[in-house]
Amino acid sequence: MIILVRHGEATHHTEHLTGGWTDSDLTAKGRQQITAAAAKLAKDFAGRKVPLRILCSDLKRARESARIFAAALGIGRVEPYAFLREKNNGAAAGLKESEARSLYMPSASLRELDHRNYPGGETRRGFFQRTLAGFKEQDIALEKENLLIVAHKGTIQNIVFAWMGLDIADVTRLCFSVDVLPSSVTVLGINKWEEHAVFLLNDVSHLHGGEGYGLFNFKFGNVDAVKQK
Secondary structure (H helix, E strand, C coil): CEEEEECCCEHHHHCCECCCCCCCCECHHHHHHHHHHHHHHHHHHCCCCCCCEEEEECCHHHHHHHHHHHHHHCCCCEEEEHHHCCCCCHHHCCCEHHHHCCCCCCCCCCCCCCCCCCCCCCCHHHHHHHHHHHHHHCCCCCCCCCEEEEECHHHHHHHHHHHCCCCHHHHHHHCCCCCCCCCCEEEEEEECCCCEEEEEEEECHHHHCCCCCCHHHCCECCCHHHHCC
8 A cells, every 4th residue: 555645734835935845844733734644544553563664755844744654653764765855946945935936937838848947946747757766766666565655745646647557748638637735645555456546535534533544444455464454
């Protein structure tokens, strides 16, 4: 299984900074959001001996979110990786949104894949390729391991698109997207028909309390590590 979590609300949201590679912290609200999500996920894993790696972007808002999950799940190690960062916004990183406007270079259309919005920034195609290449370079097997990945909206979208067999050119051609809210939980996996499945998408039910996500009720395939009790 692959559990994807977007970091909680961060200071770049509340201080009107650009996102991307701006290295912002979680706000108090963001920590509350992530703590609620982690507590809910911990209910799913309670009493189960399921091997799980926690990976995260190396930006502070993602690392702090990942540590909260690690504490709730009793996992001692969090693995931060630069390839899980949000799309690089180049010279705009760390700037106020009002300051970044003078650097912004609009594309000819909303479907451009090789345009850089800011000097030194990434293209949409480059961002997608960087995300997927990172998993290969680190020898991280999405189809064979149980992973909790704490990252950013764009990074999580890239992983979902690739899991569905879509290249970024396909995504653009189809005008397709998925929303990924702060602290939301998305669950991917191989189902019992050996298909790439999306079991949960953009779930923020933890913000309203309740029991677990019902993770082990999903029809995962015959993967002993996932079903282990």
